[in-house]
Amino acid sequence: MMIRMQRVPTPLCVPGIRGSSAAFAAALIILSAAALARTPAEAQNEPTMLEEVIEPPYALTAGLHITDPASVHLRIVLDYTDPGSTYAITCTPGETIVERIAGGTATRIGRSRAFGAFEADSTLELTVRRDAWRIVFILDRQVLAEAWDSGLSGGAVGYSATGAEVTDPMMQPLGEIYMTDDFMRGETDVSTWESISGTWQTQSLRVDEQSDRMEADKSANAFSFWGKADEAGPAVASTGYWFWNNYQLTSAVRAADADPLGLIAYFQDPENYILARWTSALSPDPDANLLQLIAVRNGQRSVLGESPGGHLPGQWYRFQLRVCDGVMQCLVDDEPRLVAQATLFGQGQPGLYCEGTGGVFFDSVAVEDWEVLSDDFSQPEPGKWVTRSGDWKQDGGRMLSGGTGSCLAVTGLDGWHDYWVSADVDCTGAAGIALCVGDSSWYALRFGTRGSGVAYEGQAQIVRVSAGDMQVLSTAPAHIAAGSRHQFRASANEGLITGYLDGKRVLDAYDPGARTGRIGLFADGKGSVGFDNVYLAMIPPKRIARVTKEFTEGEEHFEMQEWASTRAPWLQPTEEGGAFWTKGDYFGDKTIEFEVPGVGAADGSVRLTLEGQPGEETSGITLVLSTVKGSKTLTATLVAGSEQLGEQAVEVTSDPVPVRFERKGTWVVASVDGNVVFNVKR
Amino acid sequence: MRRFIVPAVAVTFLMLLMAGSASAAVVKIVVEAGDYFAISPSMVKVTAPYLGNNDYIHIPLRRPHATTETGPADTGNARYKINVPVAGTYRMWLRTWWYDACGNSFFIIVDDKPSVYVEDATYQSWHWVKGPSLTLTAGTHTIRIQNREDGARMDQFMLINSTQYVPTRIETRTSQYIVK
Numbered sequence: 001m002m003i004r005m006q007r008v009p010t011p012l013c014v015p016g017i018r019g020s021s022a023a024f025a026a027a028l029i030i031l032s033a034a035a036l037a038r039t040p041a042e043a044q045n046e047p048t049m050l051e052e053v054i055e056p057p058y059a060l061t062a063g064l065h066i067t068d069p070a071s072v073h074l075r076i077v078l079d080y081t082d083p084g085s086t087y088a089i090t091c092t093p094g095e096t097i098v099e100r101i102a103g104g105t106a107t108r109i110g111r112s113r114a115f116g117a118f119e120a121d122s123t124l125e126l127t128v129r130r131d132a133w134r135i136v137f138i139l140d141r142q143v144l145a146e147a148w149d150s151g152l153s154g155g156a157v158g159y160s161a162t163g164a165e166v167t168d169p170m171m172q173p174l175g176e177i178y179m180t181d182d183f184m185r186g187e188t189d190v191s192t193w194e195s196i197s198g199t200w201q202t203q204s205l206r207v208d209e210q211s212d213r214m215e216a217d218k219s220a221n222a223f224s225f226w227g228k229a230d231e232a233g234p235a236v237a238s239t240g241y242w243f244w245n246n247y248q249l250t251s252a253v254r255a256a257d258a259d260p261l262g263l264i265a266y267f268q269d270p271e272n273y274i275l276a277r278w279t280s281a282l283s284p285d286p287d288a289n290l291l292q293l294i295a296v297r298n299g300q301r302s303v304l305g306e307s308p309g310g311h312l313p314g315q316w317y318r319f320q321l322r323v324c325d326g327v328m329q330c331l332v333d334d335e336p337r338l339v340a341q342a343t344l345f346g347q348g349q350p351g352l353y354c355e356g357t358g359g360v361f362f363d364s365v366a367v368e369d370w371e372v373l374s375d376d377f378s379q380p381e382p383g384k385w386v387t388r389s390g391d392w393k394q395d396g397g398r399m400l401s402g403g404t405g406s407c408l409a410v411t412g413l414d415g416w417h418d419y420w421v422s423a424d425v426d427c428t429g430a431a432g433i434a435l436c437v438g439d440s441s442w443y444a445l446r447f448g449t450r451g452s453g454v455a456y457e458g459q460a461q462i463v464r465v466s467a468g469d470m471q472v473l474s475t476a477p478a479h480i481a482a483g484s485r486h487q488f489r490a491s492a493n494e495g496l497i498t499g500y501l502d503g504k505r506v507l508d509a510y511d512p513g514a515r516t517g518r519i520g521l522f523a524d525g526k527g528s529v530g531f532d533n534v535y536l537a538m539i540p541p542k543r544i545a546r547v548t549k550e551f552t553e554g555e556e557h558f559e560m561q562e563w564a565s566t567r568a569p570w571l572q573p574t575e576e577g578g579a580f581w582t583k584g585d586y587f588g589d590k591t592i593e594f595e596v597p598g599v600g601a602a603d604g605s606v607r608l609t610l611e612g613q614p615g616e617e618t619s620g621i622t623l624v625l626s627t628v629k630g631s632k633t634l635t636a637t638l639v640a641g642s643e644q645l646g647e648q649a650v651e652v653t654s655d656p657v658p659v660r661f662e663r664k665g666t667w668v669v670a671s672v673d674g675n676v677v678f679n680v681k682r
Numbered sequence: 683m684r685r686f687i688v689p690a691v692a693v694t695f696l697m698l699l700m701a702g703s704a705s706a707a708v709v710k711i712v713v714e715a716g717d718y719f720a721i722s723p724s725m726v727k728v729t730a731p732y733l734g735n736n737d738y739i740h741i742p743l744r745r746p747h748a749t750t751e752t753g754p755a756d757t758g759n760a761r762y763k764i765n766v767p768v769a770g771t772y773r774m775w776l777r778t779w780w781y782d783a784c785g786n787s788f789f790i791i792v793d794d795k796p797s798v799y800v801e802d803a804t805y806q807s808w809h810w811v812k813g814p815s816l817t818l819t820a821g822t823h824t825i826r827i828q829n830r831e832d833g834a835r836m837d838q839f840m841l842i843n844s845t846q847y848v849p850t851r852i853e854t855r856t857s858q859y860i861v862k
Contacts, residue, residue, distance in 0.1 A: 061846070170708075175850035181803040184783035192802050192812070241848050 109383030110147025198235020257358025266348030428527030434520030785833020
């Protein structure tokens with residue numbers, strides 16, 4: 001396939017020219033002048049469309065060569081069907097605008113700022129990013145506009161410019177960000193890391209007792225990546241690609257000495273990046289014992305935020321830097337330690353960083369998509385929140401509901417799943433948070449504020465609304481005084497909706513349909529409700545507790561058999577047919593997944609117990625699955641002690657049959673062959 | 683002399699304008715795993731409906747898997763012929779799936795050049811891996827993807843004469859450049 005890189009049209013026609021050179025030159029000058037005079041006017045009205053059309057997410061990247069700084073007028077169209085149906089980004093020295101043009105009517109969306117004065121004869125990097133929801137316009141490594149809208153989709157991409165020329169446009173497809181590195185390779189093998197400064201080496205043996213004996217095959221992890229700075233400055237290594245954004249970078253880190261170490265996001269070049277810098281608690285330097293988020297721009301550092309607490313030499317930590325839509329977070333051992341906000345660069349590579357000559361070890365690096373929504377309503381961002389019912393307006397740094405009755409404003413993507421949302425709420429009327437919002441159905445955690453006039457005053461409820469019908473799934477008492485301010489929080493995680501009030505868990509409900517959808521702000525009854533500091537975060541997938549598959553060669557390494565074999569985590573039954581019990585204690589929500597092979601091949605049953613006591617066969621809650629030879633029906637029975645909670649016959653089609661048995665909040669859920677068979681509050 | 687200056691300037695100006703209006707073409711050659719003209723064991727083709735053109739090539743896992751780093755057990759490979767339309771420097775990319783740290787590479791042999799290999803450390807996930815930079819003449823070339831470790835899979839490979847473009851999804855096959 002050929003990708004054609006188009007330029008701004010140059011309507012030059014060169015006929016066969018006869019006659020004197022002067023006439024030829026004059027004709028040419030006239031032609032050229034005509035061409036130059038016509039191009040801008042045409043360009044403004046008729047964008048040059050890129051031939052290649054790709055589905056979002058994508059990034060349009062190009063150069064913008066400034067020819068006349070004062071008259072720069074750049075216009076980029078996305079999802080362009082015709083002039084009356086498109087998104088349009090307009091950039092002039094004094095203003096940047098993003099508009100949704102639908103039905104011929106232009107509506108300004110998102111937030112933006114002006115670039116300011118352009119410099120003559122300069123060439124700036126230009127990127128427009130488009131995914132299912134966002135539009136981001138980046139010029140000269142500055143995020144000039146961000147908008148959130150999914151009203152239009154499909155269509156072409158084009159541009160026009162006066163006072164500037166768009167050069168070498170290219171459509172870069174975007175996709176999932178997922179990259180890992182365990183550095184398990186030879187020291188000279190190919191690597192995805194680029195050493196920017198300092199010294200970087202893959203270490204095939206770690207500096208510990210095991211490695212001293214050179215028994216790499218007995219080391220749980222003999223490999224790491226080692227960096228060391230020099231007199232010229234810090235050591236930096238980068239990976240990934242220029243167009244990566246909204247990601248989290250995770251690394252195990254260990255400093256040999258009391259030297260600063262760090263993680264980098266949105267690396268542009270050695271003079272421009274975002275740095276999470278962590279100094280040592282034992283450092284003699286004035287900036288010791290600190291975790292900092294730093295913006296490095298043109299080599300100049302500015303601290304965006306910092307918190308006390310440094311690392312200790314020789315200690316491994318799990319260190320994380322997250323960036324999304326101007327929100328930056330830093331975590332140590334999964335604990336959020338530092339948050340800052342700044343719209344910088346908008347995209348760029350992840351990287352590793354260290355100072356000093358003692359050296360720092362990095363290992364188990366992962367870069368993954370990270371999505372967050374943080375809205376303090378401090379500036380207008382039209383289009384981000386969409387009114388479904390009632391009246392909503394952004395005012396005084398809050399989102400305010402108006403009118404009486406049910407009001408709903410939503411944002412986000414239909415595909416969002418497994419998340420929690422919090423908001424500070426000034427309660428005059430009843431209020432809540434909507435979850436898993438689809439076109440015709442949604443769920444809500446709602447609180448009946450005193451005096452709001454709603455039927456559920458004094459209560460917290462989780463409700464499901466489907467095709468206009470509302471069903472209460474769960475209720476708990478909750479006192480909300482009129483005019484009081486509270487923090488509401490709700491989560492939706494694989495069907496379980498949980499509600500919190502001021503940090504305390506209040507109630508939950510399980511509904512298999514509560515899986516995906518947008519989020520929303522909900523108000524009800526008399527009085528306005530003000531929402532502030534809305535924050536959404538994705539719930540990471542459950543971690544699988546599994547036995548590491550290495551070191552299971554019992555014959556060769558008999559000394560490891562007790563702790564490293566796949567049977568080691570289980571207490572063996574003392575008699576045939578007895579139960580295997582896990583050695584570990586598992587707290588909170590948990591899921592057991594397993595498969596039943598050969599249903600119908602023989603008579604038999606399998607029992608699975610949650611929250612039991614080893615040796616006490618009737619403790620906990622037990623799922624019993626029974627099969628009969630020749631039948632594709634599984635009989636599922638749920639038992640708690642001597643009480644039978646339910647029995648279901650399930651026709652199965654899969655072989656083996658997948659089974660899930662879960663503790664989800666106050667609910668016990670069992671699924672067989674993809675269908676929920678038990679859903680019991682217990 | 684002066685009488686030649688104006689035409690010369692004008693022609694130069696004209697050429698510059700014409701050059702400016704010409705389109706710089708990027709050539710992207712996308713080959714599906716199943717487009718080989720020959721395949722030899724232990725390389726096999728596997729059907730997978732969720733992938734580009736429904737198949738991938740694979741060095742099946744051995745038991746025990748990669749217990750040593752003594753090198754591949756055989757020279758199993760898939761061979762492809764492509765027709766390069768424009769001579770130039772092409773970046774090779776491979777869409778791969780690696781089993782683990784001991785099943786994460788392929789040898790690549792272009793025409794009769796020495797073998798090189800690709801690898802990275804993102805496991806159990808389909809993703810594009812940057813391969814070698816190749817200087818290719820216009821015309822037909824043979825590319826051999828060869829066993830280096832068991833557990834490695836490849837869905838597509840791509841050659842592109844752009845240093846900027848990075849594949850991130852399943853790419854559209856370019857049948858016009860594939861010689862069967």
